[in-house]
Amino acid sequence: EYGVCENLRKLEITGVSCRDVYAKLLHRYRHILGLWQPDIGPYGGLLNVVVDGLFIIGWMYLPPHDPHVDDPMRFKPLFRIHLMERKCATVECMYGHKGPHNGHIQIVKKDEFSTKCNQTDHHRMSGGRQEEFRTWLREEWGRTLEDIFHEHMQELILMKFIYTSQYDNCLTYRRIYLPPSSPDDLIQPGLFKGTYGSHGLEIVMLSFHGKKAKGTKITGDPNIPAGQQTVEIDLAHPLRLPDIENLRDFSELSRIVLEVQEQVRREEQEREQRQEEEEHSQQAASQPASPLGGEGAEGEETAAGAEGTTQDKAPASQPFVLPMGVISRNEDYPRTCRICFYGTGLIAGHGFTSPERTPGVFVLFDDDRFGFIWLELKSFSLYSRIKVSFQNAQAPSREAFDEMLKNIQSLAT
Ligand SMILES: [Zn+2]
Incomplete structure (x- = not known):
């Protein structure tokens, strides 16, 4: 079910039993498999936790560089869990550029977990914050700050770096699903x-x-x-x-859209009115007869419904x-x-x-x-x-x- 069969031979070599893999790795961490959104203030993100051989890996997916929207997504590992000879699942933080190091995962509650890094010195660069920022900028934007002439954009980029780098030692994730x-x-x-x-x-x-x-x-x-x-x-x-x-004419497009906006507003008003009338007629129904209110409204409803279905x-x-x-x-x-x-x-x-x-x-x-x-x-x-x-x-x-x-x-x- 988790796609580990092909790795059975590797298992024999490392001297780890299948049962251990299941009990200590897959079973224990099965709740973190899937798609997640990290809680990083307004920024969010996309993480897919998957089984890969004898590892469980958390891949962070990042959009391609602006504005190349058709380019493929980029991805990098944020953590991995694996079975070593010690027969105990080991969690490693993959953040930074100095390779895997000691980390921790806590399953807070259903559909929520958090990761913690125990060696954040591995995230630091010899060139200090300057180098960290330049590296982040190159990865995130594929450019240098000097290339980005737009002042407001520079501010936004700096803000994101300062904000998100506060979260390098621990992160909480919430489960999301594909539609x-x-x-x-x-x-x-x-x-x-x-x-x-x-x-x-x-x-x-x-x-x-x-x-x-x-x-x-x-x-x-x-x-x-x-x-x-x-x-x-x-x-x-x-x-x-x-x-x-005439498509080049903005005012013409604007006119068409605002007309529809007005129509939508009218339809919403009518719907609200109908609801009110229905409520009234329901109240009235509990009292001696007053059948007129409801009928007209119903007729209107079917007309609106028909219009909705005449889609080209x-x-x-x-x-x-x-x-x-x-x-x-x-x-x-x-x-x-x-x-x-x-x-x-x-x-x-x-x-x-x-x-x-x-x-x-x-x-x-x-x-x-x-x-x-x-x-x-x-x-x-x-x-x-x-x-x-x-x-x-x-x-x-x-x-x-x-x-x-x-x-x-x-x-x-
Ligand atoms: Zn770390």
């Missing part, structure tokens, strides 16, 4: 890399919930922390983009270009798209102050790429699928997945 899929989904749900302006690339989970799709941040930033819902797509409201000649069936691809004035980190975005929907994107000040859902356009390019035009920010995010087969990451049920989404969102605030 469950259904044949009706617009595309396969899953994890994506997305461009977030000066914040660089972030990891977003796309999941489907009836007439809505949600993009939840697995990694975050000081504005919108990990766990928050960055975009929400209204699948009941497809958008017809203007013809390619996968139209042929149409030309796409960003409107003038909309900023994209990546000029390399696809020039054709399949379908667009009305959506909202979450924006907030530093420290997640006064968060607000603002109107935008969800653009589906193909099975593995989509985009979002942030109308108020006049910016564009491009998302590209993370093609890694994560192990032990499936949700046991849809309920468990929904519960997980709710939890990581509430913990982020």
